[in-house]
Amino acid sequence: MSGSLIFRLRRRRAVSTMIGGVIVLSLLLTALGIMVFVTQQFDQYQQTVNRMAQYRNQQLSEDLVATSPGLTLVTSSTIPGWGSGCGTTAGTGITYICYNATISNLGEVGVQITRIYINSTGAAGLGCSYPNPAPCILNPTSSITAYSFEEASEFLNPGEANHAVLFALPCTSVTQCVILPDPNPAFPQNSILIATSRGTVFSFQWPFQVSVFGQSQSAYSSGNMKVAYTGTYDSKNEPGPVAAGSGGTATTGYCHTESAASYPAAAGYAEELNMGTSGYGDKSGSNYYLWFVNPWITSTIMTSASCGSGCSSVGSTQVYIYVFLINTGTTSYTPTAGTIDLTWYGSNHIDGYLIGVYYNGAFDIPSSYPSIPPGASYYAVFKITIFTIGNNPWTVQSGSPSIMFWGGASITNGYGSNNENQGFFSGTLLPSGLWERYEASSGSCA
Amino acid sequence: MWSRRGISTVVANMMMIGVTLSLAAILVAWAGQSYGAFSGGSQLFYQQRGQALQENFVIEEVFFNKTYQQIFVFVRNVGLININIVAIYLNGSSITPSTATGHGWCSFSGTSASLGVGSVCEFSLTWPSCSYPPNNCPWVTGNIFYIVVASTRGNQVAYTARGP
Numbered sequence A: 001m002s003g004s005l006i007f008r009l010r011r012r013r014a015v016s017t018m019i020g021g022v023i024v025l026s027l028l029l030t031a032l033g034i035m036v037f038v039t040q041q042f043d044q045y046q047q048t049v050n051r052m053a054q055y056r057n058q059q060l061s062e063d064l065v066a067t068s069p070g071l072t073l074v075t076s077s078t079i080p081g082w083g084s085g086c087g088t089t090a091g092t093g094i095t096y097i098c099y100n101a102t103i104s105n106l107g108e109v110g111v112q113i114t115r116i117y118i119n120s121t122g123a124a125g126l127g128c129s130y131p132n133p134a135p136c137i138l139n140p141t142s143s144i145t146a147y148s149f150e151e152a153s154e155f156l157n158p159g160e161a162n163h164a165v166l167f168a169l170p171c172t173s174v175t176q177c178v179i180l181p182d183p184n185p186a187f188p189q190n191s192i193l194i195a196t197s198r199g200t201v202f203s204f205q206w207p208f209q210v211s212v213f214g215q216s217q218s219a220y221s222s223g224n225m226k227v228a229y230t231g232t233y234d235s236k237n238e239p240g241p242v243a244a245g246s247g248g249t250a251t252t253g254y255c256h257t258e259s260a261a262s263y264p265a266a267a268g269y270a271e272e273l274n275m276g277t278s279g280y281g282d283k284s285g286s287n288y289y290l291w292f293v294n295p296w297i298t299s300t301i302m303t304s305a306s307c308g309s310g311c312s313s314v315g316s317t318q319v320y321i322y323v324f325l326i327n328t329g330t331t332s333y334t335p336t337a338g339t340i341d342l343t344w345y346g347s348n349h350i351d352g353y354l355i356g357v358y359y360n361g362a363f364d365i366p367s368s369y370p371s372i373p374p375g376a377s378y379y380a381v382f383k384i385t386i387f388t389i390g391n392n393p394w395t396v397q398s399g400s401p402s403i404m405f406w407g408g409a410s411i412t413n414g415y416g417s418n419n420e421n422q423g424f425f426s427g428t429l430l431p432s433g434l435w436e437r438y439e440a441s442s443g444s445c446a
Numbered sequence B: 001m002w003s004r005r006g007i008s009t010v011v012a013n014m015m016m017i018g019v020t021l022s023l024a025a026i027l028v029a030w031a032g033q034s035y036g037a038f039s040g041g042s043q044l045f046y047q048q049r050g051q052a053l054q055e056n057f058v059i060e061e062v063f064f065n066k067t068y069q070q071i072f073v074f075v076r077n078v079g080l081i082n083i084n085i086v087a088i089y090l091n092g093s094s095i096t097p098s099t100a101t102g103h104g105w106c107s108f109s110g111t112s113a114s115l116g117v118g119s120v121c122e123f124s125l126t127w128p129s130c131s132y133p134p135n136n137c138p139w140v141t142g143n144i145f146y147i148v149v150a151s152t153r154g155n156q157v158a159y160t161a162r163g164p
Helices: A002-011 A013-061 A299-305 B002-054
Strands: A064-073 A096-105 A111-120 A136-141 A148-150 A163-170 A190-196 A201-206 A219-231 A259-262 A269-274 A282-284 A287-292 A317-326 A339-344 A348-359 A362-364 A377-388 A403-407 A425-428 B057-065 B070-077 B083-090 B093-095 B113-115 B120-126 B144-151 B156-162
Touching: A013 B002, A064 A190, A064 A201, A096 A111, A111 A163, A111 B057, A111 B070, A190 B057, A201 B057, A219 A299, A269 A362, A287 A317, A299 A317, A299 A377, A317 A348, A339 A377, B057 B144, B057 B156, B070 B083, B070 B113, B070 B144, B083 B120, B113 B120
Parallel strands: A136 A148, A259 A269
Antiparallel strands: A064 A096, A096 A163, A111 A136, A111 A190, A148 A163, A190 A201, A219 A287, A219 A317, A269 A287, A282 A287, A317 A377, A339 A348, A339 A403, A348 A362, A348 A377, A403 A425, B057 B070, B070 B120, B083 B093, B083 B113, B083 B144, B144 B156
16 A cells, blocks of 8 residues: 555656656747747848848949930920920020930939939029029929929939930029020039939039040030131121021021020020120221121132132131130140141141130230130130132032041140140041031022 | 655655746746847847838938028938938037928927938028137138938938038
8 A cells, every 4th residue: 555655656756857847848948939039030130131231232333424415405395294384595485494404324223313403603693593592402293393303204224325304493584584504615503413212312513514535735625616707798697587687598698597695605696706906807896796606608608708729818708717625634825826627528628727715705816815724715716718618518418527627736835845735636526417508409598 | 654754755745846846937937037038128129220220311412501501401211211310410519400491391390300201301500609700600611511410210321511
């Protein structure tokens, strides 16, 4: 009896083992559960870390650049899908000044533009400077409103080039028109910031300052050149719409449609330069004036200005050409002389020599040429002396000719001892279509 | 005698089992509490760190308005969650943005300004009281300004600007 009790008690040692095991097991399971829970938390945290790392990688992959010409004025009144009321100046039905920003996405990810800031740094009251709202803050909208950009154009795909972002600034009257300053010669006066949805900000200056060819002291602005002529044909009679009678007529053999504007005039205007008492141009009062229009010489003007190959004097029409130059070097220089040679396929030439420079709104003759500091721009004004044009190039060659330009081998003072420092520059002068021409056969101006 | 020894053994065993169970209960309770505190702490830690990581905001533009003697700071929430801006420092001094006076402007409501995901706030910082004549408050052109914007989760963004 007692023996069996002891036996039973001894057998209960297994119970203690079980109890101990349960305790240990519960502790282990609790610890395991906690570890699993903490691991889950850490895993979630790690997922967030990875997600944000990916997000930041995408942020770093954004790369927007403004491509030339940066901004262009929208001339059409209606922008499909956005609205109407755009114009280039204040007038009836004009509510906005609209611009087209050309942006390229060089990055590896798509980009959403969320806001555009524009700050004008020119004269007060021009563009986005006080007392106008400064900076101009443009938000995306589905329909056109002042200080907005087109919502449909806010997304840029990876690698997309020359994407157009349209934006509108207000223009309720002549005095309340926010037009971004666009000086000619081009000089940046607007700082444009583009903010993306990932928080990156890209910026560019507009208008783009042209510096090409990497010359040490001067550079040539491709396509920025204008022509003036006096005598039988006079460019001062051309500015304005032909229909209004201010210019020539188709039957007289020349016509032009650019409105006149004083220096500095924006592109597309006949630019009036006060030539001082230099004797070049049309006299008004004590000063002389020339009206420079976009590159444009009709056959009749050429005939009048030309006296044949090898001719050293001019005919009844005197032609002038100015070329926009900028000192892209690091030192100042004083122009001293220069030549120009426009060539068509090596046989037809328009040659001339430097008669002065137009700098800071004044014409300077050779004896008083100014010193041009680095970064400054000026016009080199040439008087054309030789026309060696056998035939009307416009009819001989279809389309606009490709013209090579050599100029100013001695346009500078020969700073240094090699040609590079003498400001020699050359290049394809005019992109196709820049030269305007007159089709005598059709009697229309182009 | 024989049977009394058996009783003692039983009592001793029961006492040992009782003591063991008591210690086990204490151990389990302690361990549970410790594990609970650990797991709760880690949960809070990871949650807060996760939220702080998801928070992302930038100063996308700073504009100096000399006429009004104000500095406009544009802060955008480009993160994944809402944020609260609690402090703005200008050259080490805490600045309270002025009251909202125009559309889209932000000011501190109470002690913070809330920004939803993707939204932007324009804070207008009025130049702090200036005791350095003759400037009489407006900045000196060329001076460097170090602007820091801080959120409730401890994140900061800094922006260095030069006075125009």
